[in-house]
Amino acid sequence: MDERQARAWLATAVDEARAGLAEGGIPIGAALYAPDGTLLGRGHNRRVQDDDPSAHAETAAFRAAGRQRSYRGTTMVTTLSPCWYCSGLVRQFGISRVVIGEAATFHGGHDWLAGHGVEIVLLQDPECVAMMRAFVKDHPLLWKEDIGD
């Protein structure tokens, strides 16, 4: 896909991550886009805010998009490489593409997704890296809790 388009969509996920951070949460954001570029849903990690371990950024965006008959051609945009839980979501529902802000601070299941035909666009965005790096440094236990480490 066009990198300018990918970066524009990433900005939505980054806004979500920043909103999560401002709420005292884990700064990971995501958004789900339709094949025609319509924003279907956006969200951020809500482990701290809602005491909800199931609310990862990608699952929050997926939930916010509501019920869809098909995910063919959709794109999940996320500030961070998707963990196995969120990678499993992408594979199960046939989401076609994942745009990833960075995979330097955490390497999830995106190679596995690529091997199963999902288009992966890895941006290595410096702001995403800096936001996660600072968070993990300041809240190592919370971060480990969020990835079951």
Place this chain on the structure above:
Amino acid sequence: MDERQARAWLATAVDEARAGLAEGGIPIGAALYAPDGTLLGRGHNRRVQDDDPSAHAETAAFRAAGRQRSYRGTTMVTTLSPCWYCSGLVRQFGISRVVIGEAATFHGGHDWLAGHGVEIVLLQDPECVAMMRAFVKDHPLLWKEDIGD
């Protein structure tokens, strides 16, 4: 693990599946048990009831259990073989064991989990099979929607 124990735990998941069916939903139930046998959380698929595509039985039970520091030694009990989304949840959070009511009507990611060290107890329970078979026959599109087919 002891099969009698597994079947006793499965009964909790079956109760959840029946509750979902009674609400007009997809009859899949799950429960998360602590290493000492304490019930941490239980839930059922809520796609129809809440218009929530992210509420699979296993994720509902996981959510109901609240934040946990570790999932080591825990058991996820589910009436149906876990889809990739729910299998990813099990792998990411290090849930140690999955007790499965049946894998005859749907074969999800439990072999993958076994290959990654998760203990799989597959019961092939006739009631679980009958409940899903009847549901899929009566609501084929809803079932396909739930697994992104």
